[in-house]
Amino acid sequence: MPQLDLDTRDALAGAEAEFAPDHTRPRADVVPLYSPPEFVWRNDTERCRRCKRCVMQCGWRALSWQDRVGADHNKCVGCHRCEAMCPEKCIVVAPNPQHYKPHALWSVTHRKNVWKQGDTGGVLLTGMGNDAPYQVIFDHLVLDACQVTNPSIDPLREPMELRTFLGRKPERVELDAGPGSALALKTRLDPNLEIATPIVFAPMSYGSISLPAQKAIAMAAAECGILWNTGEGGLHEDLRPYAHCAVVQCASGRFGVHAGYFNAGAAVEIKIGQGAKPGIGGHLPGEKVSLEVSQTRMIPVGSDALSPAPQHDIYSIEDLRQLIYAIKEATDYAKPVCVKIAAVHNVAAIASGIVRAGADIIYLDGFRGGTGAAPTVIRDHLGIPVEIAVAVVDERLRQEGIRNQASLIAAGGIRSSADMAKAIALGADAVAIGTAALLALGCTLCQKCYTGRCSWGICTQDPELTRRIDPLVGARRIANLVRAWSAELEEILGALGLNAVESLRGSKERLRGLDVDPSTLDVLGVKPAGVGA
């Protein structure tokens, strides 16, 4: 068997380990590579002071030093780390300008994918969310504003309330006579998660991202009064101080799961599906299961961490109910239980079943949701947009009179406070952000997370790379993002004449559609622009 060099092995690690264990097939190193480089690397040699920083910074080993910087364009992924770190700012990473004869059916992307598969014979892998040019519904929804008949409210001068409670609510409040003429609460409410602003962090496990990156997110959550999510990676000892604002996840691999883990967090999440790869499990290659990862996940060092596609004790809705109540029993009914699903065609009926199975929160992950690794074909072609999922789930739960029994978290492609406001108007109680939080940490969306070579130190376990993130600095950047979006949400609410976020929640009346086909508008329950109140 031919020996693979280290670089090629890294580049193909995910594909080979996960999907192509058959070593009798033609290998990358014996098949000539037809795939052209995606990027070309240039530097201004006049200005280059030969500090070699770029060479050191490149996690992809695309740069080398032979009395000047040399570039292997094939290895460059366009992460722009070298550019950002160059003291002279003399580096430019540009798309490869090579031009192929246009073809309306065979896009260059399709051609490149075929070349790559000819090169490797593997399932094409990718990272982050679906990047295909589907219509982004958020970009075709516009928000209302007050003029004359009702006043807008200035959030800099008037109170503006974003506080949000996630969890089951009773249908009504019952009162008792309290002391004197006062009244007291008779109804006992189920546990709810109080968050200061309707944002939570999406699940990203330790293993998929680095410990400093996860720590930065956890610290930001604690500072902002919101929640972070362990993902399916267990709770690392270093993050115990942030467990009070953690949602601890129980997914199909059950990594790191034990009673103490459930009880350490603020809530427990059962992960059924993920927007980026509905119906697909996960795989952390053994190379990334270091001592630390192994201790946190409770698996042997160097063993592959395989998350099966389904949870093998949940083959139907009644099984889900059993797990929900097993977790509630294990946590003494003190923690809300969230169920995370990918947005798929029948999402409304599925969500209704999940609420009736006892879930307190439903996390809806749209097809733009991010991932550390997913087959490209799955990521780009399965699932539906979160905008539609939220609207139809909210409507279905209302029709069934059970909307109060669970909160909805919308995730998968929330890029800005505007997306957040629109998701809330469509019916979400809160939004979850993963990609946006990573962007705040420096991620440039090169989509090579699955290689484990992230030069920004986010999606890697290589200590040379992970130490590039200072959790304190990272937490500051992420908390800044949450703060900025919250302030912008207040501005939007003020323009809408609202001073409490719950008055926007589910208020589709404040949305209008622009350039959306009528049937989609109908599904969303949103009127076209130009139609008045």
Added chain:
Amino acid sequence: MHHHTADLYTRNISGCGLSGMMSLTGERVDGRGIRDSIALLHDRSNGLGGGFAAYGIYPDFPRHFAFHIMYYSADAKDAAEKALDTGFDCARDERIPTRLVEGVADPPLLWRYFATPKPEAVAQSQSASDEDFVLREVMRINAEVSDAYVFSSGQNMGAFKGVGYAEDIADFYRLEDYQAYIWIAHGRFPTNTPGWWAGAHPFTLLDWAVVHNGEISSYGINKRYLEMFGYRCTMRTDTEVMAYLLDLLVRRHGLPIEVACKVIAPPFWKAVDRMEPEQRDLYRALRQVYASALVNGPFAIIFAHRDGMVGVNDRIKLRPMVAARKDDFLYISSEEAAIRAMCANPDTVWSPRAGEPVIGCRGQDVSTSAPLVSSTEVAHATA
């Protein structure tokens, strides 16, 4: 048909003038005072809607539900009466007395019925009470019988409304002939749709009557919330959600009126966080459970029920509201001058704080804040 131009819309938005008066001892007075008061607020309206609600006006039929219905066609009357006959025993029905008034044009056919639900019909519909049955039937007629609108359905009370200036509507309905212990009135300035008769205020359901100045910016979610409980918003105006919210919160969920007011205009979290633990838990629970019942945006409302009259503002007081006392009478209006038009020398006049209800209850003194929360806390909340 009368409202074709409004069919595109689900509601219309209005600025307006309000007035209300009640006798805390139940003394009945005729409609001339309230007419003079709302006439003074002429410039707050534009002639596209005026209306009144009066309590205690049907002493001969105190236990009967008095249905006031407007018809735009003879077929509509037949269809609605068929529905009524199935569910109710009708003691009397008659044309609502009116007179010709310049400025009130093209009135629909206005008819009233004094009826009691048939016990077997209530049982068959599986309604929990006569009130639930009436609610159901009113919603059904308004949503399903075209050209028929039930605009009043309470006991020993009635609403009178139409298109025109409020003082002309008062003359049209001969309000000087009625004696009531509560009167509320509304002059309307709709800004979105042509006025139509059923769209004038007050909005009523059972004993509830609401007049409203403002625009409910949270209408979209208030409406969807109410739909979960079987209410159907058919009047093309945001104000009807207020009537239905009160019915849901007070009659069906059993909340005291002052607590219901704190649901629609809750204190700010800053104030709640400073409360004593029991109160804080109560306010947190109300806000969590009734988040979608929070009425956001500018409003001053006066609402009435058989036992009292309440005025309440939105929680940052974006619309004017003044209250006054004279002997055993409570007055609430958009402007002090309108109070003085019906009561020249009130004993006290005050401007209620944002979100702080003025609650007049028959046989009791006026409460100016909920017993749950002191006025200082409200003041902090709005500071």
